[in-house]
Amino acid sequence: MKHTPPIIALDFASAQESLAFLDRFQGEKLFVKVGMELFYQEGPSVLEELNMRDCRIFLDLKCHDIPTTVYKAMKRLAGFGVNLVNVHAAGGKQMMEAALEGLEAGTAAGQKRPSLIAVTQLTSTSQDMLKHELLIETPLNDTVLHYSRLAEESGLDGVVCSVHEAEHIYQAVAPTFLTVTPGIRLEEDKNNDQVRVATPSYARENGVSAIVVGRSITQAEDPVSAYQKIALQWEGTKA
Numbered sequence: 001m002k003h004t005p006p007i008i009a010l011d012f013a014s015a016q017e018s019l020a021f022l023d024r025f026q027g028e029k030l031f032v033k034v035g036m037e038l039f040y041q042e043g044p045s046v047l048e049e050l051n052m053r054d055c056r057i058f059l060d061l062k063c064h065d066i067p068t069t070v071y072k073a074m075k076r077l078a079g080f081g082v083n084l085v086n087v088h089a090a091g092g093k094q095m096m097e098a099a100l101e102g103l104e105a106g107t108a109a110g111q112k113r114p115s116l117i118a119v120t121q122l123t124s125t126s127q128d129m130l131k132h133e134l135l136i137e138t139p140l141n142d143t144v145l146h147y148s149r150l151a152e153e154s155g156l157d158g159v160v161c162s163v164h165e166a167e168h169i170y171q172a173v174a175p176t177f178l179t180v181t182p183g184i185r186l187e188e189d190k191n192n193d194q195v196r197v198a199t200p201s202y203a204r205e206n207g208v209s210a211i212v213v214g215r216s217i218t219q220a221e222d223p224v225s226a227y228q229k230i231a232l233q234w235e236g237t238k239a
């Protein structure tokens with residue numbers, strides 16, 4: 001997973017819209033993220049289309065349910081030809097272990113199973129929300145660290161977190177553990193509903209494994225040049 005290109009969040013309502021968007025990126029080897037909106041609309045067929053285009057895929061369904069249900073869901077997802085899937089760490093250790101077992105059970109012999117990461121805290125979550133809405137008094141950073149350790153103990157490959165937490169996380173987990181970070185914005189972009197945002201350069205400097213970028217690319221006037229600008233900052237070639 002190291003040195004992956006920016007992962008583009010295909011937050012579109014249909015496969016048609018997503019594929020028309022991808023048509024602009026001729027010649028780029030893309031890594032894309034399919035989230036709930038697109039997957040619930042199109043189902044596994046959109047993943048087949050993306051596979052035919054040689055895209056690497058992060059299927060971002062953020063599973064969070066009882067262990068048995070998550071085991072069965074992951075067993076199904078393992079057959080979809082995706083590279084990366086996720087669960088919520090808040091589902092607990094037993095659920096994360098079940099997710100991993102499900103993925104392994106659903107992966108055909110001789111094939112590599114998709115990597116499995118856990119969402120720590122959504123990048124739209126603030127300290128204030130944690131305290132007043134969810135009644136969690138623990139500082140947000142400590143919850144992220146604790147969830148990361150728990151994910152590692154459960155055998156997962158990494159976490160979804162904000163760039164600001166990565167350095168802290170690597171003090172507690174193995175250097176090979178993945179940190180996949182959304183909430184990425186160029187200096188000139190709007191934050192939208194994201195709270196814990198960072199630029200691609202800042203993400204690189206903080207040693208994260210991968211960045212996920214949605215609106216800064218999909219809603220840019222020129223998505224291809226926005227993507228290239230982000231990729232250059234991420235690779236450290238030029239700001």
Ligand code: C5P
Nearest residue numbers: 009035121122123160182212213214215
């Ligand atoms: O448009 P934007 O760059 O904010 O999109 C971020 C993407 O990353 C969205 O698809 C969102 O669902 C996803 N995501 C997130 N925070 C997480 C996990 C996933 O923003 N913790």
